[in-house]
Amino acid sequence: MLETDTGKLAAAMRRGDVLAAQCPSREILKHVTSQWGILVLMALMEGTHRFSELRRKIGGVSEKMLAQTLQQLEQDGFVSRVSYPVVPPHVEYSLTPLGDGIGLHVEALTDWIEHNLPSIIKAQQSQAQKPQ
Numbered sequence: 001m002l003e004t005d006t007g008k009l010a011a012a013m014r015r016g017d018v019l020a021a022q023c024p025s026r027e028i029l030k031h032v033t034s035q036w037g038i039l040v041l042m043a044l045m046e047g048t049h050r051f052s053e054l055r056r057k058i059g060g061v062s063e064k065m066l067a068q069t070l071q072q073l074e075q076d077g078f079v080s081r082v083s084y085p086v087v088p089p090h091v092e093y094s095l096t097p098l099g100d101g102i103g104l105h106v107e108a109l110t111d112w113i114e115h116n117l118p119s120i121i122k123a124q125q126s127q128a129q130k131p132q
Contacts, residue, residue, distance in 0.1 A: 028076050036061055036069040038106050041095070044079065045103045048094040078102055 018025045031037050039058045043049060049057065055066055070093055073079040078099035084090040095103055113120070 031069075031072040031076055032078070032102055032106065034069065036065050037073060038110065040066070040069050040073060041078070041099065041103045041106045042110060044093060044095045044099065045107055048092050050090070050092055054093065073099070 017023050018029060032041070036058070039061070040054065043054055043057045051066070051070075054070075055061060055063065058066065061069075070079055070081070074081050077096055080094050080096050080099075082092045082094075084092075
């Protein structure tokens with residue numbers, strides 16, 4: 001095997017292969033790119049929030065879905081959860097350095113969508129008018 005082939009193989013092994021059925025990055029990708037995952041990351045890009053603040057900020061998310069999403073993003077290392085020993089309980093969520101990194105990519109994606117929204121809507125309307 002040539003040295004360049006070895007280097008490419010090593011790089012591929014480090015990167016993973018998201019197109020492969022068993023690649024562990026697929027599960028993380030699913031967490032980050034879920035409807036609620038993206039919105040939680042976007043909200044936390046603005047700073048630390050309590051659960052109730054996040055729920056108010058992210059329209060339409062149920063308590064259950066928000067809790068599940070925060071838990072998944074915390075397990076993936078993107079979100080930090082700090083619980084203060086007071087009554088009533090006070091819990092704050094913020095992005096970790098890893099979360100800041102993925103948040104910038106999610107923000108770029110959402111910015112691109114919003115910038116291109118008129119063209120996307122036009123394409124959708126054009127497709128809807130085509131006979132089946």
